[in-house]
Amino acid sequence: MSKHLPRLVLILAAASVLFPFLALFSAALQPQTELSPGLEWPSDPQWGNFATAWTTAGFGSLLKSSAVIALGVVPIALILATLAGYGLASMRLRVKEPLFAVLMLGMALPYEAIVIPLYYDLRSVGLLNSYWAVILPLIGLLMPFGVYWMRTHFESLPQELTEAAAVDGAGSWRTLTRVLLPTAGPALTTLGLLYFMWSWNQFLLALVLIQNPAMRTAPSGLGKFVQQFGQNIPLLSAGTIIVITPIVLLYLFFQRHFIKGILQGAVK
Known part of the structure; x- marks a missing residue:
């Protein structure tokens, strides 16, 4: 059980993130007359809701x-x-x-x-x-x-990175741009x-x-x-x-x- 516990936790975490998006997407495809849309996929998806929202707002x-x-x-x-x-x-x-x-x-x-x-x-x-x-x-x-x-x-x-750059005669600007920024x-x-x-x-x-x-x-x-x-x-x-x-x-x-x-x- 302990072997599969991390995988189970990751699955639950992913589901907690994806579920609201799926619910939101399902609601967006419901007819506009539906005041309390459920979570089921609509039989007749109203893709025109996106066009209406785009132009109206x-x-x-x-x-x-x-x-x-x-x-x-x-x-x-x-x-x-x-x-x-x-x-x-x-x-x-x-x-x-x-x-x-x-x-x-x-x-x-x-x-x-x-x-x-x-x-x-x-x-x-x-x-x-x-x-x-x-x-x-x-x-x-x-x-x-x-x-x-x-x-x-x-x-x-x-x-040691900045110390080596200083030994090579690099100033602050050159140390930042040539040595440190590539690591950032x-x-x-x-x-x-x-x-x-x-x-x-x-x-x-x-x-x-x-x-x-x-x-x-x-x-x-x-x-x-x-x-x-x-x-x-x-x-x-x-x-x-x-x-x-x-x-x-x-x-x-x-x-x-x-x-x-x-x-x-x-x-x-």
Whole structure:
């Protein structure tokens, strides 16, 4: 029994993850007149629910906005987190630990506490109702976790790597780009996927800082869609699947790198 226990646990874990997706997909194919769809496969799948949800909610422009925001956040946030993590891992300063502690306080800062001051600050500089109104605050809000992640990665590397680079006459920049970054592939991939997912799923900042409904993110558009079709479970399920599909596909494409990065960080 103990021999098959790990396999049984994995099967149960996989079922707990797949079951909600299957239930959601089954509900999306039910007739719109069905107020409480069951879990059985419909005899006449209503594939048109996806087209109706797409056109009614305007998911084309919403998905584009989510992609623009995510692709704007991820590269800049990765570069800044890598540089800051490398600096905090290699610097020899008395204020390094207090500086890192202050930075980590940002991980406990909720979005709700800063969204109103952000609104007035961005309005004063003319960035309100633009993609930058969400991209710039998100980069700042995601920095604490990213810096912590990259600092942990750089500190876990053998010190002999940097010492050998210093002996060869390499400066800090060359040591980072030529020696350390080639080892950071899994860590950067995992952090990039997390950044993309958090940016894509951004709801509150997009809702408050962007007044144009067509420029908001897909989750914020889905929130309005829920208000409009709160009783239409099949249509809501179809809209939810449209919003989460890009994230699921991205994870499936990078899952090996993602899992490798997670396990690498756990082992270290």
